[in-house]
Amino acid sequence: MTRDTQGENAPSDLDLTRLLQTLTVESDRYAERFGSRHGLHRTDVNALALILAAARRGEPMSPSALARELGLSPSATTALIDRLEAVGHVERERPSGDRRRVALHVPEAGLEEGRKMFVPLAEAFADSWAGFGPAEREVVARFLDVSTEAMKAVSAEWAPPHESQRRR
Amino acid sequence: MTRDTQGENAPSDLDLTRLLQTLTVESDRYAERFGSRHGLHRTDVNALALILAAARRGEPMSPSALARELGLSPSATTALIDRLEAVGHVERERPSGDRRRVALHVPEAGLEEGRKMFVPLAEAFADSWAGFGPAEREVVARFLDVSTEAMKAVSAEWAPPHESQRRR
DNA sequence: GTTTACTATTTCGATCATCGAACTATCCGC
DNA sequence: GCGGATAGTTCGATGATCGAAATAGTAAAC
Numbered sequence: 001m002t003r004d005t006q007g008e009n010a011p012s013d014l015d016l017t018r019l020l021q022t023l024t025v026e027s028d029r030y031a032e033r034f035g036s037r038h039g040l041h042r043t044d045v046n047a048l049a050l051i052l053a054a055a056r057r058g059e060p061m062s063p064s065a066l067a068r069e070l071g072l073s074p075s076a077t078t079a080l081i082d083r084l085e086a087v088g089h090v091e092r093e094r095p096s097g098d099r100r101r102v103a104l105h106v107p108e109a110g111l112e113e114g115r116k117m118f119v120p121l122a123e124a125f126a127d128s129w130a131g132f133g134p135a136e137r138e139v140v141a142r143f144l145d146v147s148t149e150a151m152k153a154v155s156a157e158w159a160p161p162h163e164s165q166r167r168r
Numbered sequence: 169m170t171r172d173t174q175g176e177n178a179p180s181d182l183d184l185t186r187l188l189q190t191l192t193v194e195s196d197r198y199a200e201r202f203g204s205r206h207g208l209h210r211t212d213v214n215a216l217a218l219i220l221a222a223a224r225r226g227e228p229m230s231p232s233a234l235a236r237e238l239g240l241s242p243s244a245t246t247a248l249i250d251r252l253e254a255v256g257h258v259e260r261e262r263p264s265g266d267r268r269r270v271a272l273h274v275p276e277a278g279l280e281e282g283r284k285m286f287v288p289l290a291e292a293f294a295d296s297w298a299g300f301g302p303a304e305r306e307v308v309a310r311f312l313d314v315s316t317e318a319m320k321a322v323s324a325e326w327a328p329p330h331e332s333q334r335r336r
Numbered sequence: 337g338t339t340t341a342c343t344a345t346t347t348c349g350a351t352c353a354t355c356g357a358a359c360t361a362t363c364c365g366c
Numbered sequence: 367g368c369g370g371a372t373a374g375t376t377c378g379a380t381g382a383t384c385g386a387a388a389t390a391g392t393a394a395a396c
Contacts, residue, residue: 010302011309019312024195124318134178141179144187150292
């Protein structure tokens, strides 16, 4: 913990940006490889991750919310859900209230599959992070959070095709 | 085992994994949006990033190396380079030595374009990282590095279709 | 110096994810 | 109920990607 306080070797903004970029490219490749192992595509993997994340928060994911989060057109989202449903990774459910809506639900088998994807990576991460103490983890968490927000903010300035229908 | 000295609020492995995942999904979306702004796709953006990174290291990128790094088939890579070349983001150059090879070179105009993509995000990052001191940056850099390595290691275990033909 | 094997990249036809636009079903205000 | 808005879906077209085969160049064997 007693690192030199000079900061001589402190990574610059540029250094960090490149590291981050390397990580995201590698992550893309990971999703790609994992997907091809299971007959899924990058988008499908991302979609599953988002649906699972929403389920974890207790809010069921809807197709339109998924489309928004993935930056996908409504029709592409329907096709995506069709694909995921065909292989049993998600189920469509019409909630009792508003019957226009569709809630995306992940059946047990899908959860199991999700864990198979998740666990090896999670273990590798846990392994590689073993040397990080509580204070360091807090720093990292803060970093990841603000970086995500920054990216979100910049990306929001460029109206994507599907969301550009909204006036500003 | 939860010590509540200082680690009270320390993010767990799971917390960090989720933060990382959120970031990578957001990054995907960023690439998508930026690309659609410039008539490019996620893959094209990633490819440009890799070509620029290689150029920065002084090693010109070859189509096959690009294919390997992107996890793309050779034919898809040819099409990709065709697209990038058509809009002037890269140039093909046949080096004097081995004339089977093709070196991918980024012309000035392409570099300029790359900067336009890069700068707003870099500025947003720099802004959001203003509060991180040298020691904290060192922690973050180490974290990003080991995480990338961990992902690479796990992903390497799953041979993707194009690379599985070659043992090694 | 010719033949043979290998490597780097490209071409070709097919597949499938995605798009935009039009359509169905449902809800809400009057 | 009627009309507009909202949630999803269907449909035809586009184009990124694939696998397999072709082209061009190099290296090694004899």
